Amino acid sequence: MDASxxxxxTNYIGLSAVIFxxxxxGVLLRRNPLIMLMSIELMWNAANLLFLSFAKMWLNNAGxxxxxxxxxxxxxxxxxxxxxxxxxxxxxxNVDVDEVALMKG
Amino acid sequence: MILFWILGVVLVASAxxxxxxxxxxxxxxxxxxxxxxxxIFYFSLxxxxxxxxxxxxxxxxxxxxxxxxxxxxSSGTAAFATGPNKMPRAAIPAALVVLIALVFLVYxxxxxxxxxxxxxxxxxxxxxxxxxxxxxxSVDDFGKALFTTNLLPFEITAFILMVxxxxxxxxxxxxxxxxxxxxxARAVERDMRDAILRAGEE
Amino acid sequence: MGVDGSYPMLFLIWLLPLAGAIACWTFGPQLKRNAGWLGxxxxxxxxxxxxxxxxxxxxxxxxxxxxxxxxxxxxxxFDFGLLLDPLSLIWVLIITGVGFxxxxxxxxxxxTDNAIARFFAYMNFFVFAMLTxxxxxxxxxxxxGWGLVGLASYFLIGFWFFKPSAVAAAxxxxxxxxxxxxxxxxxxxVLFAKVGSVGxxxxxxxxxxxxxxxxxxxxxxxxxxxxxxxxxPLHTWLPDAMEGPTPVSALIHAATMVTAGxxxxxxxxxxxxxSADAQxxxxxxxxxxxxxxxxxxxxxxxxxxxxxxxxxSQIGYMIxxxxxxxxxxxxxxxxxxxxxxxxxxxxxxxxxxxLSDEQDIRRMGGLRKRMPFAFWCMxxxxxxxxxxxxxxxxYSKDRVIYGALQHGHxxxxxxxxxxxxxxxxxxxxxxxxxxxxxxxGKVDPSLLGMQPGEREPHxxxxxxxxxxxxxxxxxxxxxxxxxxxxxxxxxxxxPWAKFFATTFAPELVxxxxxxxxxxxxxxxxxxxxxxxxxxxxxxxxxxxxxAVVRLQRESxxxxxxxxxxxxFDDAIEWVFVRTSQLFGMLFGRxxxxxxxxxxxxxxxxxxxxxxxLVRSFQTGLVRAYALVVVxxxxxxxxxxxxxxxxxx
Numbered sequence: 001m002d003a004s005x006x007x008x009x010t011n012y013i014g015l016s017a018v019i020f021x022x023x024x025x026g027v028l029l030r031r032n033p034l035i036m037l038m039s040i041e042l043m044w045n046a047a048n049l050l051f052l053s054f055a056k057m058w059l060n061n062a063g064x065x066x067x068x069x070x071x072x073x074x075x076x077x078x079x080x081x082x083x084x085x086x087x088x089x090x091x092x093x094n095v096d097v098d099e100v101a102l103m104k105g
Numbered sequence: 106m107i108l109f110w111i112l113g114v115v116l117v118a119s120a121x122x123x124x125x126x127x128x129x130x131x132x133x134x135x136x137x138x139x140x141x142x143x144x145i146f147y148f149s150l151x152x153x154x155x156x157x158x159x160x161x162x163x164x165x166x167x168x169x170x171x172x173x174x175x176x177x178x179s180s181g182t183a184a185f186a187t188g189p190n191k192m193p194r195a196a197i198p199a200a201l202v203v204l205i206a207l208v209f210l211v212y213x214x215x216x217x218x219x220x221x222x223x224x225x226x227x228x229x230x231x232x233x234x235x236x237x238x239x240x241x242x243s244v245d246d247f248g249k250a251l252f253t254t255n256l257l258p259f260e261i262t263a264f265i266l267m268v269x270x271x272x273x274x275x276x277x278x279x280x281x282x283x284x285x286x287x288x289x290a291r292a293v294e295r296d297m298r299d300a301i302l303r304a305g306e307e
Numbered sequence: 308m309g310v311d312g313s314y315p316m317l318f319l320i321w322l323l324p325l326a327g328a329i330a331c332w333t334f335g336p337q338l339k340r341n342a343g344w345l346g347x348x349x350x351x352x353x354x355x356x357x358x359x360x361x362x363x364x365x366x367x368x369x370x371x372x373x374x375x376x377x378x379x380x381x382x383x384x385f386d387f388g389l390l391l392d393p394l395s396l397i398w399v400l401i402i403t404g405v406g407f408x409x410x411x412x413x414x415x416x417x418x419t420d421n422a423i424a425r426f427f428a429y430m431n432f433f434v435f436a437m438l439t440x441x442x443x444x445x446x447x448x449x450x451x452g453w454g455l456v457g458l459a460s461y462f463l464i465g466f467w468f469f470k471p472s473a474v475a476a477a478x479x480x481x482x483x484x485x486x487x488x489x490x491x492x493x494x495x496x497v498l499f500a501k502v503g504s505v506g507x508x509x510x511x512x513x514x515x516x517x518x519x520x521x522x523x524x525x526x527x528x529x530x531x532x533x534x535x536x537x538x539x540p541l542h543t544w545l546p547d548a549m550e551g552p553t554p555v556s557a558l559i560h561a562a563t564m565v566t567a568g569x570x571x572x573x574x575x576x577x578x579x580x581x582s583a584d585a586q587x588x589x590x591x592x593x594x595x596x597x598x599x600x601x602x603x604x605x606x607x608x609x610x611x612x613x614x615x616x617x618x619x620s621q622i623g624y625m626i627x628x629x630x631x632x633x634x635x636x637x638x639x640x641x642x643x644x645x646x647x648x649x650x651x652x653x654x655x656x657x658x659x660x661x662l663s664d665e666q667d668i669r670r671m672g673g674l675r676k677r678m679p680f681a682f683w684c685m686x687x688x689x690x691x692x693x694x695x696x697x698x699x700x701x702y703s704k705d706r707v708i709y710g711a712l713q714h715g716h717x718x719x720x721x722x723x724x725x726x727x728x729x730x731x732x733x734x735x736x737x738x739x740x741x742x743x744x745x746x747x748g749k750v751d752p753s754l755l756g757m758q759p760g761e762r763e764p765h766x767x768x769x770x771x772x773x774x775x776x777x778x779x780x781x782x783x784x785x786x787x788x789x790x791x792x793x794x795x796x797x798x799x800x801x802p803w804a805k806f807f808a809t810t811f812a813p814e815l816v817x818x819x820x821x822x823x824x825x826x827x828x829x830x831x832x833x834x835x836x837x838x839x840x841x842x843x844x845x846x847x848x849x850x851x852x853x854a855v856v857r858l859q860r861e862s863x864x865x866x867x868x869x870x871x872x873x874x875f876d877d878a879i880e881w882v883f884v885r886t887s888q889l890f891g892m893l894f895g896r897x898x899x900x901x902x903x904x905x906x907x908x909x910x911x912x913x914x915x916x917x918x919x920l921v922r923s924f925q926t927g928l929v930r931a932y933a934l935v936v937v938x939x940x941x942x943x944x945x946x947x948x949x950x951x952x953x954x955x
Contacts (some may be wrong), residue, residue, distance in 0.1 A: 006106045016112045026124035027933050033131040038136050056150040058310045059225050064247050065255045072262045076269030078167045082174045083277040203941045
């Protein structure tokens with residue numbers, strides 16, 4: 001085992017995977033767009049957690065840089081996503097994603 | 106090690122709370138707890154700067170944004186998610202496949218497990234890294250890496266944020282139609298003025 | 308590569324008719340009848356320029372003879388230029404000289420036609436096209452001219468486009484000519500593939516490279532020559548082409564265009580010299596056409612059709628001459644034929660004009676007193692075509708007939724002699740029926756054996772042009788019909804032979820058992836026999852006395868095989884037209900609606916079905932899309948887990 005980590009890296013991977021799939025489940029199962037967006041945030045954070053774990057393991061701060069980038073992109077995504085929710089609500093008067101199916105072929 | 110397990114339980118529990126909450130406002134509370142626990146976790150992984158960023162950006166900015174939107178949307182009378190569930194039946198077997206994939210993942214990871222192979226690589230790659238082992242993860246270390254080696258990605262970050270800001274302004278900023286040229290802008294103004302005048306006459 | 312050199316006079320000769328055509332076409336409404344003078348002047352200047360180029364065409368420039376003017380180079384092997392050598396000089400002289408006379412004549416003939424400017428635009432355009440054909444120094448330029456004369460011929464045959472028969476004749480001529488164009492095109496392809504150049508000089512210098520392809524090239528070229536020169540079996544368009552105005556028949560379908568095939572073979576003589584089989588083929592077809600054309604001439608009543616079959620027969624002579632290797636003789640016959648045949652056509656045009664568009668010789672007769680000038684001119688031309696000593700045709704036709712024997716084709720020699728007799732018969736039949744006896748124009752057509760569907764005369768013209776303008780060209784041509792052959796007097800030492808000494812390489816000639824004097828005598832006996840038969844049937848006192856009855860009897864008794872022109876048109880109708888229609892029906896009723904449309908329909912149905920299938924995936928539900936993404940990610944995870952588990 002690597003001395004720089006308190007527990008085996010496998011545990012970090014497992015924890016990250018569990019959080020990530022909770023996020024996936026949230027996106028797939030919930031119909032409220034806000035909760036879906038929050039679930040996406042969970043997934044971003046699961047990825048970040050893994051980045052930092054590996055950075056600690058390798059003692060290489062490239063993982064920190066990546067986590068920083070991820071936070072930036074997550075912030076941008078949240079802003080855009082919420083804006084979309086707002087305009088959809090304006091036009092459709094509804095926040096059920098199943099009701100907003102204009103792209104149906 | 107104890108910290109890991111405690112935080113792990115908190116993280117999973119708060120994530121479940123986010124996903125299962127009835128109202129989005131509860132989810133936000135769960136997410137706040139999740140982010141706080143994560144920040145502590147980052148400290149334990151010697152990522153001091155990112156822990157602070159996590160608190161400031163996520164808890165401070167993104168969650169507040171969520172709260173605003175929830176407040177905005179709740180002001181109307183419409184309820185959330187009142188319609189029928191329209192997910193196709195095919196989703197059930199698909200979800201099953203995903204679950205099986207998950208099992209494979211756990212299986213595969215436990216097989217390889219980053220054991221001897223991982224550690225031998227670790228020693229060599231760490232020596233050439235930008236940061237040094239004794240100050241690893243410090244703000245000083247992170248800042249040097251961000252503004253020297255990774256300057257270009259940092260600049261790109263600025264660009265991404267700018268694009269996001271412009272996108273949000275365009276999408277949700279103003280209810281008036283976007284006007285590409287001055288000529289069209291004048292035409293829109295004239296139309297609106299005429300409409301007002303007509304309304305006044307009536 | 309083309310021969311270097313510069314002779315700008317060729318531009319004048321070549322482009323002046325085009326300029327005349329454009330001017331007549333553009334300013335037709337302003338020029339009106341003056342268009343005729345403009346068009347004629349353009350041709351006259353070209354003719355004078357050609358005469359001035361006489362010396363230049365004969366200058367010996369080492370490897371090549373004649374004046375050359377480079378135009379431009381396109382790709383390697385495609386150098387375009389103009390070449391005036393003795394061979395093309397003869398053609399250009401006839402085209403511009405006889406062409407000018409016919410233009411002059413047309414001013415009178417087309418006097419009352421409203422579209423006279425259009426007529427002269429076409430005529431000048433034709434001269435330009437024909438000059439392109441004969442002045443070109445390469446096969447591609449020749450082919451371009453070849454196509455353009457076909458186009459001009461189409462325009463002029465269908466000049467009276469309000470007559471359905473004229474339109475049909477124009478279309479027929481064009482289609483058959485295109486068959487020939489394809490043959491020449493194929494020959495050019497082969498030549499370029501084998502030689503790498505389309506210039507005449509390069510091709511003829513590399514004849515030995517062609518090997519087995521030589522015969523293919525010769526046959527392909529001959530298909531073109533046969534279509535243009537109305538050789539069997541591609542001759543059926545020529546009689547129909549007489550639907551055009553008579554000057555057109557004289558210029559295009561007697562004097563110039565139809566002899567383009569003769570020009571092509573004379574121009575490509577090195578190819579024919581290299582292939583005895585090709586010589587035999589071309590000579591045989593030529594002889595056959597001469598004989599069959601002459602036989603068809605016997606059974607016609609329409610004056611222009613008789614002349615058309617006579618043209619076909621005479622071109623058969625020319626083709627036979629150049630085919631067997633007697634190039635100089637074939638070209639000589641072209642030279643004299645241009646005069647006497649143009650004279651015959653223009654003379655008949657005078658008659659037709661005088662009789663208000665009557666063309667049936669049964670309704671003529673007794674015109675000697677009414678039109679003495681036409682009588683004497685026609686007589687000169689008829690004697691010339693029959694080959695009476697002292698007239699042009701005598702010298703050239705004998706040369707062709709004797710040439711066949713000299714080059715080892717005794718059968719063609721015999722055919723030539725027999726045809727000469729038949730020619731004498733049908734030409735004098737035409738002559739006697741037209742000019743002797745009483746005028747039969749007032750006789751009821753049915754009494755003359757005419758079928759109800761046959762041509763009726765048009766209403767008489769109100770105004771008439773000055774007579775001299777039509778008579779002068781006829782007179783000049785009649786004079787040349789007499790003296791045109793004197794160039795040939797003297798055999799090997801004649802001016803004609805000297806003129807062509809540098810053009811055609813001397814070829815191995817068999818010394819025949821029969822001498823030239825004896826041949827002449829035999830031919831003459833046949834000719835006189837033919838004339839006597841014609842005389843006894845149409846010109847004796849008894850025959851002239853009951854001409855109406857006799858003509859009626861002959862009309863009824865004409866052999867069906869001749870009246871129906873050997874059933875060539877019917878054969879073409881059955882073999883090509885009907886089978887094409889059958890194929891058309893097959894494609895139209897079965898293949899197109901069921902196979903091709905069916906394929907399209909099935910494609911539409913299946914793509915619609917596929918679209919419906921794919922569309923069902925587009926639920927519009929964000930979560931469904933997310934599920935697909937997750938599913939894809941899961942696949943990746945499984946893949947990498949397996950790789951990691953197995954390989955590492």
